[in-house]
Amino acid sequence: IELHGRRARTGGEQELEHLRRIVQHAIQREYADVDDPTAPIQARTLIMVHEFAKRLSKLVADWLRVGYCQGNFNSDNCLVSGRTMDYGPFGFIEKYEPLWNMWVGGGEHYAFMNQPRAAHRN
DSSP: OHHHHHHHHHHOHHHHHHHHHHHHHHHHHHOTTTOOTTSOHHHHHHHHHHHHHHHHHHHHHHHHHHTEEOSOOOGGGBOTTSOBOOOOSOEEOSSOOTTOOSSGGGTGGGSGGGHHHHHHHO
16 A cells, blocks of 8 residues: 555556555455445545554554564555564564664664554554
C-alpha cells in the first residue's frame, strides 16, 4: 500500500485506481470482520487504518511483555494485516536494557523500548 500511495500522489487517475484496488483487496482479505462494503472507500480505509493500529499495538505490547526485539522494524517489514514479516535480525533480551537491539545496524530507533515508537511511524 505504501508504494501505491506514493505513486498515487504524483501519478494521476490510473495510479489512484491501483491504490483503491489494493486497499479494497486488503480490506476484504484482512478486515472483513469490521468492513462495511456499502460504505464509501474512504470510510472503509479509515476503519482499516484504525484496526491496523490496534493490531500492531497489541503485537508490540506482546513483544515487550516477553522481551522480544524485532531489530529492524521499518515500514517494509510491516504487513497491512497488523503483523510483521522479516527473517531477522531479531532476538530476546536476556536482561533489561531499554536500548538493546540484536542488530548493530538497527541503532537506537529500533531498540527494545523504542519499538512502540517505530510501530507508530509505520
